[in-house]
Amino acid sequence: MRFSDFQKKEVINVSTGERLGYTDDLIFSERDGQIESIVVPGPGKLFGLIRGEEMVVPWGSICRIGDDVILVEVHQKRTPRRC
Numbered sequence: 001m002r003f004s005d006f007q008k009k010e011v012i013n014v015s016t017g018e019r020l021g022y023t024d025d026l027i028f029s030e031r032d033g034q035i036e037s038i039v040v041p042g043p044g045k046l047f048g049l050i051r052g053e054e055m056v057v058p059w060g061s062i063c064r065i066g067d068d069v070i071l072v073e074v075h076q077k078r079t080p081r082r083c
Contacts, residue, residue: 011040011070014063020055023070027056035059038070
């Protein structure tokens with residue numbers, strides 16, 4: 001699967017039914033190169049130019065990757081990501 005495939009799939013929290021958005025970035029393990037997390041940006045502010053806080057979803061929280069959506073189970077709030 002390519003990164004562009006992830007970007008086209010909407011991320012939905014199965015716990016709340018909330019539509020979280022679309023994958024904006026992937027975080028990889030430095031040790032083995034496997035995907036550790038997907039990053040879903042916060043809602044855009046000021047005409048979509050300034051992003052709010054984002055959600056980092058651990059790979060283990062992904063329930064299913066379908067044709068159009070990525071179903072996740074998360075109970076966290078959006079937080080600023082640290083580099």
